[in-house]
Amino acid sequence: MVTKLSTYDSLLLKYKPRPIRNDREYRRALRQVEKLIQRHGPVPPRAEGELIAVLSTLIESYEVDRFPRRKPSPAEMLAHLIDAKPVTKAAVARATGIPRSTITNVVSGRRQISKENVIKLATYFHVDPSVFLTTSD
Numbered sequence: 001m002v003t004k005l006s007t008y009d010s011l012l013l014k015y016k017p018r019p020i021r022n023d024r025e026y027r028r029a030l031r032q033v034e035k036l037i038q039r040h041g042p043v044p045p046r047a048e049g050e051l052i053a054v055l056s057t058l059i060e061s062y063e064v065d066r067f068p069r070r071k072p073s074p075a076e077m078l079a080h081l082i083d084a085k086p087v088t089k090a091a092v093a094r095a096t097g098i099p100r101s102t103i104t105n106v107v108s109g110r111r112q113i114s115k116e117n118v119i120k121l122a123t124y125f126h127v128d129p130s131v132f133l134t135t136s137d
């Protein structure tokens with residue numbers, strides 16, 4: 001009895017997705033995804049889209065293990081939010097009631113953010129207060 005393979009099954013046999021264990025396999029998976037996207041554009045057929053999703057998951061898993069990200073410090077996070085909003089330290093100080101010198105000292109790393117100011121900053125920037133806490137807080 002001969003069984004006809006689905007399009008997705010045929011793609012799996014052609015690309016043979018496997019866990020990525022080294023840089024060579026990582027580059028190979030990236031090339032495969034790039035080829036599929038180039039061939040089918042931003043909205044690939046269903047089978048190709050599923051294969052892209054599988055390969056992307058394998059790639060992401062490898063990247064998380066190989067290139068771990070550290071959590072930004074509270075000072076780095078505050079500096080980023082000030083830049084991203086974009087506002088000045090003086091504007092943040094006026095809006096939160098935190099002295100501008102305190103904000104400047106936090107951003108420069110000379111001072112920690114008090115728990116009271118964590119709440120004020122989180123409310124002002126509409127973020128979870130935990131973004132201003134270190135793992136030991």
